[in-house]
Amino acid sequence: MVRNNINDLIAFLAVARERSFTRAAAKIGISQSALSHTIRNLEKRLGVRLLTRTTRAVSPTEAGEKLLLGIGPHFDEIEVQLDALNELKDTPSGTIRINAPDYAISCVIWPKLQDFLLAYPDVKIELMLDNGLSDIVTERYDAGVRMGEQLARDMISVRISPDFRFAVVGSVSYFSRNPLPLSPQDLTSHTCINYRFPTSGSLYAWEFEDDGKDIKVRVDGQVAFNNIFHVLDAAIAGHGLAYVPEEIALPHIGSGDLVRVLEKWSPYWDGFYLYYPNRHHASPAFRALTEALRHR
Template sequence: MKIHQLDGYIAFAAVARTRSFTAAAAQLGVSPQAVSQAVRALESRLQLRLLNRTTRSVSLNEAGERFMARVGPALGELLDAADAIGELRDTPSGLLRINLSRVAFAAVIQPRLASFRARYPDVRLEFGFDDGFVDIVEQGYDAGIRLGEAIAKDMVSVPLSREERIALVATPVYLAQHGTPRSIADLTQHTCIRFRMPSSGALYRWELLEGGREITLDAPATLTVNDTGAMLALALDGLGLGYVLASAAQPHLAAGRLLEVMPEATPRFPGFHLYYPSRRQPPAKLRCFLEVWRG
């Protein structure tokens, strides 16, 4: 194999992860044409098509799925090797890709981001926002951030925030018009803004407490979103009751834009955790990230 042929493997992996030549090109810092040419050259050498291409989409065929299953981890090992060598330098560097939800970014990352950039200017950060659950290894992320209870057991998990809790919130105007719910039964008479899980497509049932026991509420889905930020925005618009993280609602509660109802009925759970594959030692760029957000 000639050295330049590795370009095809790197380009293919980027397209496989992003499902887009344009997005892959942006990630690699080259033109979409260069990515396309590298992938076509790889397919020509293998004498197999790896991708299904249309004018609107790109997907892996069976050969592409099997090839990516081998190429992805191998490229990960190469990148880990480069990171390990980079640790011999005085300053951590390189691209650090993290997958997380928008609410996690606002609650955990944003408050310390400027401090991190000042301390480690050679580390390039890329945040991929997703309210669902993705395979961070397959998608080429170094780490992910999710609520602690949602992280797979085969991952190394590091807490980044304190315990979280849910808040049921609505605007003063909405409550004045529709009444303030006093019990879980009352909630069925309100517009409960529902959340559809991006990963499974299922409607998330509200987990609540009644008399010390956990119950779930499957309220009528008259208003549904698949983004937690949108749920908070709709609640702020006075369109219904939002089931949101208390930390995300706190600025609006403090300003009086929202009111919390039935706090005794909302559960608590582990806060946000950063997680990464247990088979890898965290590279220097990830260790310095943890240093700032755990400090």
């Protein structure tokens, strides 16, 4: 009976935290129908409704929220203690979940991870693309990746990339129809490909620097994306100017597919950092991963 209650409570925590039966079922590795049946049985056994279900969302009731706040921290502590047992193992093992922007995953993390995965076959890495600024504690990630200027002060951080900058680029076909911009202000008369932040929903204002002074230009165009690689693809296809990380633009500039402009106005920004809460992460697997990603 106690064992069944524990399993059912774990199922409840997954749904309450994910706010979705679909995501919760995938997380704990059971079918949605089995998960729904488990929650119904738990509610029946307790004699109280724990979750409010609609066609579009799932949320805890007052009783469900009370149960979530009451038992959640205890299950989290159990998980921490189980993870700590990995220190007694000779070989690092376990699963590490990280959320990071698309560019950081492709150009910073993944190139370093390939050797790490070969060296530590018992460690599993889950990389979740997140171009927003999600709360890694609330979303139950082990770590996140952000640029230095976006780090929260209460987080431990490890630098994993050098400083980098963006490049304004356009295709040869675009510039055959339009003049080269000579200053950032000229961009307002060009068709540009916008980037929309997933979290705030706002469009990115292109950032430049002139003699130590910051310049922000709001551009306009026909298309906008929330994925930086889609922005790059649209520029290559000739749909306007794009402002993308220099590293992903350089191969296309070298091949002649893209032309770079306004280079002297593009500032360098603080690089990417792996960050995590200071409550745990002393496991051999996490320490090994941190060292593998650390910028040297």
